[in-house]
Amino acid sequence: MTAGLDTPDRRGRTGLDLHGRDLTGNPRVRVRDVEVLSCDWYVLRRTTFDYRHSDGHWSRxxxxxxxxxxxxxxLLHNTERRTVLLTRQFRLPAYVNGHPDGMxxxxAAGLLDGDAPEEAIRREAAEETGHVIGVPEPVFTVYMSPGSVTERLHFYAAPYDPATTVAEGDGYGVAEEGEDIATVxxxxxEALAMVRTGGIADAKTIMLLQWAALEGPFSMTPPHSTLLRPVLG
Known part of the structure; x- marks a missing residue:
């Protein structure tokens, strides 16, 4: 009996080795086996598949x-003040891979945890910034690291101001999950300049800031314009 396969793991999941076995959308891919390497909190799988190359030959x-x-x-923004509200928190993976202090x-961001994307981001905005937003504006949905991570990230934007504040303090986040989040x-x-200098080095944040400059709340071009002007030098 193996946790996560035929008995529940610590999150109550079973059948984790079945994920991805029944994919049929690409005739050039035939999934042969799925192994669960780890299911402590998230799930690490090794998939064996046959792939037909452009010249017709198959490889395992x-x-x-x-x-x-x-x-x-x-991205929480205030166009009247021309500001954005971001967060600062410790990220161990960045710290062990060269970031000076991991902060x-x-x-603001978080996992869906079974909720619809819009519902989840409203929850995360309140937890991480103390602001309750209205209906967020969908921006785009992307795969952030498609070579190894399955996650799709849903991007949104919404205005904020003092009227949307429901919680004030020195720190935000869910304490039971070890979160200690400050707002910035x-x-x-200035935020765009920090992208150039490395002060902001988080991919999702850079993408949202560039969207805001190109066609979002701080754009000088008409909405949905195909004319893109560079924001990074």
């Missing part, structure tokens, strides 16, 4: 995928 391949569920992120400035309000132009 293996890939590992890390499944942490899908997530959502949001990353980011847009920045002039929009």
């Amino acid at each position: 391949e293996q890939r590992e995928t890390y499944d942490r569920g899908d997530g959502a992120t949001i 990353l400035i980011e847009a 309000e920045l002039p929009f132009d």
